[in-house]
Amino acid sequence: MKPERAEWERRAGERRESDRRADGDVDAPRPVRPLPSGGVALDELCRNVVRLAQATGAPPRRIRLQDGQTTVEVEWPDPVAGPVASVSPAALAAAAADERAAGPDAEAPDALGYVRAPMVGTFYHASAPDAPPFVRVGDLVEAGQPVGVLEAMKMMSTITTQTGGRVVEILAPNAQPVEFDQRLIALEPVAADEDAR
Amino acid sequence: MKPERAEWERRAGERRESDRRADGDVDAPRPVRPLPSGGVALDELCRNVVRLAQATGAPPRRIRLQDGQTTVEVEWPDPVAGPVASVSPAALAAAAADERAAGPDAEAPDALGYVRAPMVGTFYHASAPDAPPFVRVGDLVEAGQPVGVLEAMKMMSTITTQTGGRVVEILAPNAQPVEFDQRLIALEPVAADEDAR
């Protein structure tokens, strides 16, 4: 009984977490946790929402922010009935659908690029247990370069990066399961001249 | 079947109407629960809400802030009911539906006062079928003056007005059933000097 309930609550927490992501961060950087206090969280939220609203021309319908004990939730009226005449319901629906489809890591486009898992499997940093890893933090990689191996159904497939850049972090540990679309490696874009060097 | 469904929809309309009313028929934010130590949080909230409203051109419908034991919840009226500058056809239709469903008591707050039914019963304008009505439109009445009779369980009770004024309209027809709290008679306040004349 107990573990089940704990699990449930954990999931409920996760759900709220993902609600938050799905609802809130389209364009603005996600507040870095932990948040020091409700006031600061609110400040952060509002600053970002202002940017969001200015960028999109339409206020969101609802925003909720929660961190530990702190929760901030904001809802806007349904634009269909409200004074926002410029946005059609269809456009809103489409926008929301886009948002929904964006995936688990649908974070604001930040400066980094990511190599993502093309499917469920086990991610390996190297081609064999005793081989050196394909890439290390700090390495410069080019588009098309192998950066790891994914094992699924006993089949090994090489994972290549679609963009070049500098490896900032290996996000998925070696020989661990990964889900579809999970971020594996973070890449920092490199200026063309630097890239050329 | 059909009347049942129509009735259902009518009731659903009523609910929306009263939701709207419950949400607050004023423009100002309405704190639902006072805060023991949340003065700062509230301050912060309101300041930020102003920024939000300015940025988006529309006030939010609801804001909730919770920090540990502290909760701030603010609700704004649905824009359908508020002063909407550019009204969409959908909003108009919704408003019209609300009005239709709202019944006799759903009027905007106005300068009028009302004599209301103290309980369910049948309202009579006069003390007997052949007697003259207690009041007519245009009459001046004083607080405590009889203005009608309510019959409930075969008992007649005199209805008196609690405030003085000029009778603007007799809202409930003679010898018809009325519900609790239903508006029976509309009174217009009369200036003290006029009253004295």
Added chain:
Amino acid sequence: MFSTVLVANRGEIALRVARACRELGIRTVAVYSTADRDSAVVRFADQAVHIGPPPSRGSYLSVPAIIEAALQTGAQAIHPGYGFLSEDPDFAEICEMHGIVFIGPPAPVMQQLGDKAVARTVMAGAGLPVLPGSIGALTSAAEAKELAREVGYPVILKAVAGGGGRGMAVVRGADQLRLAYRETQAHARAVFGDDRLYLERFVEDARHVEVQVLCDTHGSVIHLGERDCSVQRRHQKLIEESPAPGLSPAVRDALRAAAVRGAAAVGFVGAGTFEFVLTPEHEFYLMEINCRLQVEHTVTELVTGVDIVREQITIAAGLPLSVRQEDVTVRGVAIECRVNAEDPERDFAPAPGLLAEFVPPGGPFVRVDTHAFPGWRVGPDYDSLLAKTSVWAPDRDQAIARMDRALGEFQVAGSGVRTTLGFLREMLAHPLFRTARHTTGLVGSRHEATGPATEEPARVG
């Protein structure tokens, strides 16, 4: 059959009754207080009448308002639900005076059984086992003390006009009797307007088992099996099940037969419940008889397939019962949990508020009776019952697992809102409950005296 029925109640039970009417093709009239103007039954009913302010004495307990509403709307019958006016013989009589059918037992039967001391005497006369105690009402604390000495301690003092778990006190020794008498008397006077008391032997480690009966106006008296309602907190039922677990066929049959005999003896009509106390030795004694629908009727419906509210209505319309005793079979096990808007962490204080989220459980063999929905504001004016979750399964273990699953998926959230969901799951997981060895002492409040006096009638059944 009636063409229009007025439902003189609120909350989940008003919706329950209105649903039964709708299925019978009967037009329904809801009545509501100002606090309930947006309630589920007001949405659901064919017509709704605003009868008074939030305090129930001016609305759900206002006989004139309800009668007027019935006359205005052309209702031919009134279903009183449970609580409020459901066991008020005066109300039943006034209905009759106005040509309105009261859906419940005849007023004289309610009068007789509503006086617990009289009911005790009448039922003893009909051969039902009653606990040793007073014959009729007590006249003084001295008489009570004398009687308690004969009966033997512990004893329980009960208000003659009580019921539903209120107006009673357990007394463990002679030195406590006088004070308990005074207090219970004062409580009874305050709550019921009738300070008469009676006294019985008090059974430790008892179970609460009750038999559902149905009686029509054609002389049929049947039972629909029994329920165990031993999981209580301060005499308020929390979890109920049918059939009562662990009874021998002989005891089960004797219980059911006693109820049928009792119902026949008083000329009962409608749906009623015979509540018994069951000792650890599986001897049983009549506690009281309820002349109304019980909260927990759902579990009986789930195991028998009989729609008790429908039967109440058709009986009141003069029709015979839809089933004979031999058609009634109890299949599997049903359990009901009462999900209340209360905070178990704060001694079950009511925790009202606006329901931001409300997703009841669903799926196989789960039934939810609730008036709540997302956006409904649970108010402070009435009792805290939020939803009844009932499940059915072929056996008790599966029913418990199913209930735990159902409660686990019940999502209720809202500012200020707390529920007993977690507490109920703890009770379900309790080894004594799992093995059906629990008594009314399970929740640990059995020895407490009468609860606080509140305006609302308690909804124990």
Added chain:
Amino acid sequence: MFSTVLVANRGEIALRVARACRELGIRTVAVYSTADRDSAVVRFADQAVHIGPPPSRGSYLSVPAIIEAALQTGAQAIHPGYGFLSEDPDFAEICEMHGIVFIGPPAPVMQQLGDKAVARTVMAGAGLPVLPGSIGALTSAAEAKELAREVGYPVILKAVAGGGGRGMAVVRGADQLRLAYRETQAHARAVFGDDRLYLERFVEDARHVEVQVLCDTHGSVIHLGERDCSVQRRHQKLIEESPAPGLSPAVRDALRAAAVRGAAAVGFVGAGTFEFVLTPEHEFYLMEINCRLQVEHTVTELVTGVDIVREQITIAAGLPLSVRQEDVTVRGVAIECRVNAEDPERDFAPAPGLLAEFVPPGGPFVRVDTHAFPGWRVGPDYDSLLAKTSVWAPDRDQAIARMDRALGEFQVAGSGVRTTLGFLREMLAHPLFRTARHTTGLVGSRHEATGPATEEPARVG
């Protein structure tokens, strides 16, 4: 018993299966596409794995992704629900290769019954009545024409790999045969990757009656009565009920016996359905056999009390059936209505959108199976099933009244969202349905040919 089961499906059925697992004390793993990341089963399950993008070929139809997810999470068994991979013998084999139990019939049985031409031949051999038609697959339009002449028009052309109401065309005369053959063949090739066809006599004014069977690995083969699923629109079931109304005891027994005989003949294991066409003269002929849970299993559960999903799981774990044939009794009548997010005013076009309001019906004898909740976005990626509403009552009239009541209180609203609620109530009120004289032609689309090719497997059962 398994300690962890992976549910390889989505929507209401994924939740249904996860609920059964929870009640059995089994840890549940949900898999989800990006479109379903906030779905009810993801919330409910003990663990959830993101397996692919919204198009089902990369997620719910991706065998590698699902097997990997099972291996990662330590799932010992996979329940495939209905649709998607539920009747894919290759998937069942791959599960076995990885040491994972596929909860369903053995791969060879699915292989055999999945080929409708083979199934027809095998079942005819086992003595089940099949309609006059081809033995094995047709080889040419000319052969079809010759056969149709023998059998007599109208005939129906069906894809060997079809099922679930897709890949079929009724042919009323020799002049239409060649075109229909070409079109159906092209359709079958496009949708099933297998263009083989077979031909049968087509029965006008037929009813669709199916028998639910359960078979364990210990040789027990039982039926759970039959369902009538004649209310269909373009071969998609809309309303189902159990038992099938208006059958004589002889026909009912013969139907049930035929299904049990057929199941035993092929060594069936798990839950299956034998679908029959019932002529106006109450002769019946086998149509096809489904090797999976049906959408409408709920009505059988309500009348028998048997939890079919639970039985599927315990059968797969090697346990014997929980009931013997003599323990199975059909009590009362159950009806299911499929509430789809479709717009009946626009030819039942899917009407997805965000659910602003979603309050399913409740109360006595109503069961709702849904993955929807307020705030859930009904997406365009999958089928439009929003909720299954099932009711039980002692008789068919009461069940219809109860269903109408339940659908009437179902509140669904959201921008763009339309539902079939009103349409279903019209069907319930139809005189032919009320008197159980309806056939598959009730909705008026029986004579239409194959529907449009869509990516998703149709969820007819």
